[in-house]
Amino acid sequence: MQGLLVDLFDQSWASAAWNVLGPAMPMLAAIAVLAFAARIAWACGIISFAPIAIGAIGGYFAANLLVAGYGLALALLGAAAIGAWFGLVTAMLLGSLPAHAQSIATLAMAAAVAPLSRSLPALSGGSDGITIAAIIPTGGYLPALVSLAVLGAVVVAGAALDNSWFSIGARAMRRDPALAAGMGIQPRAIHTASFALSGLLSGMAGALLVLSSGVASPATFPISFGFLALAAVLVGGAFHWAGPVVGSLIFALPSALLGAGTHAIFDSANAIVVIVLLIFLPRGLLDPRDSLRRDAHERRHRRRLINLPPPAPDDSHRGGSTRDLQSRHASRLTAAIKRRSGGAP
Amino acid sequence: MTPRLHVTGIGKSFADAKALDAITFDIAPGAALGVLGPNGCGRTVLLDILSGLLPPDHGNAHFTDEAGTRSSLAGLPPQDIVELGIARTWQGLRLIGGIAVLDEVVLGAYSRRRTGMFSAALGLPAGKQDMARAYDRARQMLTVVGLGGRASSLADQLSRSEQMRVGMARALTAEPELLLLDAPAAGLGDAERANLAELIGVLCEAGISVLVADRSINLIARCCDQAIALDAGRVVATGSPTECFASAAVQQAYFGTGLRAEC
Numbered sequence: 001m002q003g004l005l006v007d008l009f010d011q012s013w014a015s016a017a018w019n020v021l022g023p024a025m026p027m028l029a030a031i032a033v034l035a036f037a038a039r040i041a042w043a044c045g046i047i048s049f050a051p052i053a054i055g056a057i058g059g060y061f062a063a064n065l066l067v068a069g070y071g072l073a074l075a076l077l078g079a080a081a082i083g084a085w086f087g088l089v090t091a092m093l094l095g096s097l098p099a100h101a102q103s104i105a106t107l108a109m110a111a112a113v114a115p116l117s118r119s120l121p122a123l124s125g126g127s128d129g130i131t132i133a134a135i136i137p138t139g140g141y142l143p144a145l146v147s148l149a150v151l152g153a154v155v156v157a158g159a160a161l162d163n164s165w166f167s168i169g170a171r172a173m174r175r176d177p178a179l180a181a182g183m184g185i186q187p188r189a190i191h192t193a194s195f196a197l198s199g200l201l202s203g204m205a206g207a208l209l210v211l212s213s214g215v216a217s218p219a220t221f222p223i224s225f226g227f228l229a230l231a232a233v234l235v236g237g238a239f240h241w242a243g244p245v246v247g248s249l250i251f252a253l254p255s256a257l258l259g260a261g262t263h264a265i266f267d268s269a270n271a272i273v274v275i276v277l278l279i280f281l282p283r284g285l286l287d288p289r290d291s292l293r294r295d296a297h298e299r300r301h302r303r304r305l306i307n308l309p310p311p312a313p314d315d316s317h318r319g320g321s322t323r324d325l326q327s328r329h330a331s332r333l334t335a336a337i338k339r340r341s342g343g344a345p
Numbered sequence: 346m347t348p349r350l351h352v353t354g355i356g357k358s359f360a361d362a363k364a365l366d367a368i369t370f371d372i373a374p375g376a377a378l379g380v381l382g383p384n385g386c387g388r389t390v391l392l393d394i395l396s397g398l399l400p401p402d403h404g405n406a407h408f409t410d411e412a413g414t415r416s417s418l419a420g421l422p423p424q425d426i427v428e429l430g431i432a433r434t435w436q437g438l439r440l441i442g443g444i445a446v447l448d449e450v451v452l453g454a455y456s457r458r459r460t461g462m463f464s465a466a467l468g469l470p471a472g473k474q475d476m477a478r479a480y481d482r483a484r485q486m487l488t489v490v491g492l493g494g495r496a497s498s499l500a501d502q503l504s505r506s507e508q509m510r511v512g513m514a515r516a517l518t519a520e521p522e523l524l525l526l527d528a529p530a531a532g533l534g535d536a537e538r539a540n541l542a543e544l545i546g547v548l549c550e551a552g553i554s555v556l557v558a559d560r561s562i563n564l565i566a567r568c569c570d571q572a573i574a575l576d577a578g579r580v581v582a583t584g585s586p587t588e589c590f591a592s593a594a595v596q597q598a599y600f601g602t603g604l605r606a607e608c
Contacts, residue, residue, distance in 0.1 A: 179439045184427035184456030329520045330485045336550035
C-alpha cells in the first residue's frame with residue numbers, strides 16, 4: 001500500500017503539490033473540522049469555543065490510545081466518541097443558560113485546557129505532553145491521507161445535514177425561539193444534539209491536531225484555534241455548508257504553506273481579513289441568499305425576454321395547478337379550491 | 346356535532362392585570378370563528394394559551410380530532426399540541442427571513458417528520474425521502490395559498506400580503522385540523538382582505554376549523570359565521586359578526602362612549 005502511494009506521488013507535479021500541501025494537510029483539515037464543529041453550535045445561536053476545549057480532550061485521548069498501541073483508526077474513533085460524550089455533558093450543564101452565558105462558559109472551558117493539562121501529567125504528559133511522532137511520523141503520507149479522508153467525510157455529512165430536520169429546526173430556534181416552539185420544535189433536543197455532534201467533530205479535530213504536530217501538549221490546542229475556527233465560519237459563510245472549508249483555507253493555508261515562522265504575521269493579517277470581510281460581507285463569502293437573488297433576477301430577465309406577464313399569485317389558488325396534490329389533507333384543500341373556482345363567475 | 350375545539354372558562358392574569366377572564370366558546374369542524382376586539386383585548390394571549398406557549402391560570406380547552414379522539418390541551422407542550430392537529434400563524438408574521446419561501450414553509454412540516462438528524466447526516470434513504478415528502482407538501486401548500494410561483498423567492502422580498510400567506514402555508518404544512526390565525530388582516534388593503542377571506546373559506550370547505558383573531562370586523566364579517574368579541578379580557582358579545590359589532594359594548598370598546606359605526 002505504502003509502495004503504491006509512493007508510486008502515485010512519484011510524478012513531478014504530484015510530488016511538487018505534495019511537498020507543498022501534504023505536510024500542511026493535517027493542520028488544514030483539523031482547522032476545517034474545528035470550524036464545522038463551531039458552525040454546528042452556531043446553528044443554534046451559540047458562539048462556542050468548546051470545539052478547541054473538547055478537541056484537546058479528544059487529542060489527548062487519541063494520543064494515549066496510540067501510545068497504548070491501539071492504532072490510528074481506533075484512536076480517531078475514540079477521540080470522536082469521547083468528544084461526543086463531552087459535548088453531551090456540556091449541553092446538559094449549559095443548556096438552561098442564555099446564549100451569551102453559554103458562549104462565555106465555553107470560552108472559560110477553552111482557557112482551562114492548558115492549566116488543566118499541565119496539572120494532570122498522568123493523563124496528558126504534563127507540560128511536555130505525549131509524543132506520538134515515533135509511532136506516526138509527522139509530514140508523512142499517512143497523516144495527510146487520513147486527514148483528507150476525515151475532512152471529506154465531514155464535508156459530505158455537513159452538506160447532507162444542511163438539508164435536514166436538524167438544520168431546519170436549529171435555524172428556527174436561532175432566529176425565533178417562540179416561533180420554533182410554536183412550530184413543534186423542542187429547543188432542548190436540538191441544543192443537545194448540536195453539542196453532541198459538535199463534540200464528536202471536535203474530538204476528531206483534536207486527534208488531527210495531534211497528527212499534525214506529532215505531540216499532544218498544551219501548545220497543540222491553543223485558545224487562538226477556537227477563535228480561528230469561529231472566524232473561519234463567519235468569513236467563509238455561516239449560512240452555507242461549505243463556509244467552514246472556505247474560511248479555513250483563507251486563514252490556515254497561508255501560514256501552513258509559508259511555515260511556522262510566519263504565524264505572527266498571519267495572525268495580524270487574519271484579524272484584518274476578519275474585520276474587513278465582516279464589514280463588507282457580514283454573511284460571509286458564501287451566502288445562499290445571493291443565489292436566490294440571482295435566480296429571481298434571471299427569472300425576471302427571462303420573463304421580459306419572452307414577453308410573459310408577471311405571475312399572478314393572488315389568483316393561482318383558484319386554478320388547476322393543484323392537480324398533483326397527494327395527501328388527504330391536500331386533496332381536500334384541492335377539492336375545496338375546485339368547488340370554489342367552479343362556482344366562481 | 347362534537348365541536349373541534351371546546352374552550353371553557355379560560356382565564357389568565359399577569360401580576361395584577363387580568364388578560365383573560367372566563368373565556369368560553371366552541372368551534373365546529375370546518376367552521377370559522379372570529380375573535381374580535383381592539384388592541385390589548387387579549388386575542389394573542391388566548392392564542393398563546395391554545396397553542397401551549399402560555400399556561401392558563403384556570404379553565405381548559407378540549408380538542409376533538411377527525412377520528413373523534415378528545416384530548417385536553419391542559420399542560421401539553423407546544424410540540425404535542427401541533428402534533429394533535431392545531432397550528433397557528435403569528436401577529437407580526439415572524440418569518441425567519443434570509444431564506445427561500447419554500448424553506449420557510451417546510452418548517453411547518455417539522456412536527457410531521459419521520460426521521461432524525463443522524464439519518465440525514467449519514468445520507469440514509471429514509472431521511473432523504475422524508476425531506477422530499479416535506480418539500481412536496483410545502484410546495485402543495487404554497488400552491489393552495491396562491492404562491493406556487495414564489496417558492497424560490499426570498500421571503501423578505503415579498504409583499505406584506507404574500508408574507509402573511511407564507512405564514513399560512515407554513516401552518517398548513519403541519520396538516521392542522523384547527524388553524525389559529527393571529528391578526529392575519531394587519532396591514533392588508535381591502536382587496537387583499539377579500540382574497541384572505543376567500544382563502545379562509547377554502548380551508549373551511551376542506552374541513553379545517555379556523556379561529557380568526559383580528560381587530561378587523563371587515564375580515565371577520567366576510568369569512569366567519571360566528572364571532573365572539575373581547576374587551577379587556579372578557580367576552581362582551583357573541584353571535585354573528587354583525588350582531589357582535591352592533592352591540593353597545595363592542596362599539597364602546599372600539600370607539601369609546603358616544604360614537605357608533607356601521608359594520
